[in-house]
């Protein structure tokens with residue numbers, strides 16, 4: 546029997562960790578709730594040295610990639626929390642079978658059983 550409240554706690558913990566990490570590379574989108582935008586480097590306060598400007602653009606590109614990855618994971622977590630609320634959590638979206646306990650504990654946001662996992 547899957548312990549949903551335990552998995553929900555895992556999801557909420559990961560969500561708050563992701564929110565902290567997202568705060569480091571981006572900020573909440575003012576237009577769309579739950580969406581995040583990468584923070585642009587503050588080029589005004591940096592030097593006009595082209596090498597340093599290039600460095601900070603490179604750093605920005607790195608944080609965009611991280612931001613996109615964190616946001617994708619955040620969406621998976623939110624979707625799993627929605628499934629818990631809708632009482633359809635822990636069921637494979639491909640075959641409709643109950644997702645293995647071990648799989649949910651490895652990835653509480655999983656929406657498919659082991660046979661149908663995509664990663």
Ligand SMILES: [Zn+2]
Nearest residue numbers: 637640658661
């Ligand atoms: Zn399946």
